[in-house]
Amino acid sequence: MSLSGKKVVVITGASQGIGAALVKEYADRGYAVVATSRGISPVPAPDVVTVRGDIADRATAERVAAAAIERFGRIDTLVNNAGIFIAKPFxxxxxxxYEAVTGVNLDGFFRITQLAVAQMVRQGSGHLVQIGTSLAEHADASVTSVLAALTKGGLQSATKALAIEYAARGIRSNAVALGVIETRSPDAYDDALARLHPLGRLGEISDVVDAILYLENAPFVTGEILHVDGGQSAGH
Structure with a gap:
């Protein structure tokens, strides 16, 4: 356990949407939380530390890892939630x-994950969770998204590689591959987006949080790409 007697989770992209919901859920479950994003504000809770910065910048990743280790002494879980999605014809x-998407989705993943894994190796345990997209595996002509496929597809492959490389050292690595998740007020495009999913609706933030918490509490699950996409990856 950490210096505070709690498990410690690091969450990127933590100021809104899925990231903010994860901060609340992990804190409610007794975790110490280190949360980071470019626009994050301090949280009035003793076991929630916020670090403002662009995760694409190596210096931000290093400040985040240092905050977790110096304040709490360990990193039990890293949720690589930060991401940018730009849908355009190729x-x-x-x-x-290109630089914006690869900067956050790839560079932002790389350094913080290196630092977290190094700490997890020292501890002998840990858990990585990447946020991906079903479009990386199941392209859709109506959602032109090569940069998402390039970057999130890479993360999903890296998820499996990390799971195998570090399984013997007590570190698990999993991902959730998302459909379209409603993270803002409904608008005129939502009906068209809902039709991308066989279930006929957009996903909710709670759907994603529940999936991540399942992975958190599934010690025999590693290398898994858990699809939270309303059936999108199964077919149409």
């Missing part, structure tokens, strides 16, 4: 689009 992506 030939219309700009260099700025």
């Amino acid at each position: 030939t219309e992506y700009t260099q700025d689009d």
Whole structure:
């Protein structure tokens, strides 16, 4: 257990949506939480530490890991939630689009995960969770998203590679592959987006949180890509 007597979770992209809900759920379950995003604000709770910064910047990742280890002494779970999704025809992506998406989705994953895994190896245990997308495995002509496939597909492959590389050291690695999740007020596009899913609705933040908490509490599950996509990956 940590210096505070609690397990410790690090959550990226933690200021809103899925990330903010995860901060609350893990804290409610007695975890110490280190939460980071570019716009995050301090939280008035003794066992919730916030670190403001762009996770694509190695310095931010290093400050986040240092905050967890210096304050709590360990990292039990890392949820790589930060991500950018830009849907465009392939030939219309700009260099700025490319750098923004790969910066957060790949660079943002890489350094913080290296630091978390190094600490988990020292502890002899840990759990990684990546947020992916079903579009990485099941392309849809109505949602042109090569940069999502390139980056989130890479994370889903890395999830399995990490699971195998570190299984003998007590570290698990899993991912959730999402459909379209409602993270804002409903708008006119929602009916069209809902039709992407055989279940006929958008996912809810609670669907994602429940999936991550299942993985958190499933010690015999590693290398899993858990689809939380309303059946999108199964077919249409």
